[in-house]
Amino acid sequence: MHVLAAHPAAAPPLAFLAAAGGVLDHHRYSTKELTPPTTTTMDSNALRQIEEGFRLARELMEELPAAQNEPAYLADRCHGIAQAYVAAIRMLHPPANPPTHFGGSSQHDRVIPQLDLLRPFLSAPSAPSSSSTAFPHNLGRHQLLAADPSSFVVNASPVVAGTREGGERMTIMVPTQATAGNADQPPDDGYTWRKYGQKDILGSRYPRSYYRCTHKNYYGCEAKKKMQRLDDDPFTYEVTYCGNHTCLTSTTPLLTLPAAGPATAASTAANMLSNSPTGGSAAVLAAASQDLFMAAAAEHSAPALSTAIQLGISWMPSALVGSSAGEGSSAQVNVPAASGRDTAEYPVMDLADAMFNSTSSGGSSMDAIFPAHHDRRDS
DNA sequence: CAGATTTGACCTAG
DNA sequence: CTAGGTCAAATCTG
Numbered sequence: 001m002h003v004l005a006a007h008p009a010a011a012p013p014l015a016f017l018a019a020a021g022g023v024l025d026h027h028r029y030s031t032k033e034l035t036p037p038t039t040t041t042m043d044s045n046a047l048r049q050i051e052e053g054f055r056l057a058r059e060l061m062e063e064l065p066a067a068q069n070e071p072a073y074l075a076d077r078c079h080g081i082a083q084a085y086v087a088a089i090r091m092l093h094p095p096a097n098p099p100t101h102f103g104g105s106s107q108h109d110r111v112i113p114q115l116d117l118l119r120p121f122l123s124a125p126s127a128p129s130s131s132s133t134a135f136p137h138n139l140g141r142h143q144l145l146a147a148d149p150s151s152f153v154v155n156a157s158p159v160v161a162g163t164r165e166g167g168e169r170m171t172i173m174v175p176t177q178a179t180a181g182n183a184d185q186p187p188d189d190g191y192t193w194r195k196y197g198q199k200d201i202l203g204s205r206y207p208r209s210y211y212r213c214t215h216k217n218y219y220g221c222e223a224k225k226k227m228q229r230l231d232d233d234p235f236t237y238e239v240t241y242c243g244n245h246t247c248l249t250s251t252t253p254l255l256t257l258p259a260a261g262p263a264t265a266a267s268t269a270a271n272m273l274s275n276s277p278t279g280g281s282a283a284v285l286a287a288a289s290q291d292l293f294m295a296a297a298a299e300h301s302a303p304a305l306s307t308a309i310q311l312g313i314s315w316m317p318s319a320l321v322g323s324s325a326g327e328g329s330s331a332q333v334n335v336p337a338a339s340g341r342d343t344a345e346y347p348v349m350d351l352a353d354a355m356f357n358s359t360s361s362g363g364s365s366m367d368a369i370f371p372a373h374h375d376r377r378d379s
Numbered sequence: 380c381a382g383a384t385t386t387g388a389c390c391t392a393g
Numbered sequence: 394c395t396a397g398g399t400c401a402a403a404t405c406t407g
Contacts, residue, residue, distance in 0.1 A: 195384060197399060210398070214383085226398090 049088035056081045171240045173230075191245060193225060205231045213245060221246045 060077045067073050193211035201208050206229035213221040222243040230236045 194382085196401095198384095198386075199397065199399095202396060208397085212399095 046088045049084050053081050053084035053088065056084060169240060169242050171238060174237045174239050176235045176237065189225075189239075191223070201228065204228065206234070 056077065060074070060081065063077070064074075067077075192214040194214045194216075195209055195211050197210040198207050199210070208226055208228040211225045211227065213223040215221050216223075223245040224242040226240045226242070227237050230238055
């Protein structure tokens with residue numbers, strides 16, 4: 001089964017939109033190209049579990065304003081939601097039926113412990129209080145999800161700074177993850193980057209690293225970022241994003257789903273949970289959880305899908321929006337002006353990461369998948 | 380072996 | 394000329 005994914009050029013990841021204030025344009029994120037659920041024969045119990053998860057998430061959304069200062073309560077509620085989905089995962093993808101993709105054995109036992117990683121987000125004191133906070137729209141979702149929202153600082157609004165190329169540039173401060181083991185890396189931002197240079201910067205203790213989108217050669221994606229540790233805080237990276245992603249990477253290229261089984265997309269998302277290559281990463285968990293919403297919705301019905309979009313991308317990031325709901329909701333996302341691929345239908349499934357980030361068996365899959373764009377010029 | 384990273388050389392705006 | 398940004402060959406890695 002193929003999910004063809006016409007894709008907007010620079011549309012922000014869904015979770016990011018929600019994180020930035022729950023802004024979601026349902027027209028932009030049309031569901032028309034979803035895989036029809038009619039061909040699946042999902043276990044009705046699993047469906048009920050998914051619906052239960054949606055219901056709990058909806059309740060939590062409604063309670064959020066009142067309960068925002070009750071981290072323990074929120075954590076419990078989230079745990080309940082998570083358990084509903086975990087139950088669905090188990091039904092859809094029992095251990096006795098190991099995945100054929102993402103190359104691994106079932107490790108569902110890891111799911112629940114990973115979910116606990118969400119707790120720090122829920123108990124985070126508050127979101128950045130600046131009412132002028134603006135997020136880079138080309139920022140991948142994982143970064144927002146991975147970073148402690150209390151320390152996630154957008155250092156500058158979109159600027160046309162004195163860079164050589166001009167254009168949009170946004171700088172954010174991203175804390176390293178103390179629990180991530182490898183403190184040399186800031187949280188994954190959901191896109192795949194290729195380092196193309198490193199430079200010692202005058203007056204800076206740490207070198208600056210230059211990255212471009214891994215898929216530049218396939219999509220002509222001009223997105224770039226620079227990362228540099230702060231002199232006075234080595235545990236914080238200053239990340240400057242330049243340009244928008246025009247690739248299909250973070251938010252769904254076309255792909256081949258696992259061929260068999262009643263639970264294709266959902267189980268794929270489940271596999272992301274189970275077989276995350278960066279195992280234990282809250283960012284990956286969050287992404288996978290989001291994708292689970294999307295996947296479940298894709299296999300459900302259109303109305304449920306709408307709900308899934310609203311809930312699936314909202315309930316977790318809302319924790320990141322934080323207690324200053326009023327101010328937080330004022331954060332605006334500068335969705336790029338619609339043009340060309342910007343207006344394409346936005347697929348809800350987000351399995352690209354699974355392909356590009358979660359499997360090493362792809363080999364020359366890019367050639368097979370994107371032959372028309374194969375204009376690579378460098379190694 | 381393909382793709383990612385490293386790193387010195389090169390380019391260019393100021 | 395200098396510093397920041399990019400290129401590309403060498404090297405590493407899975």
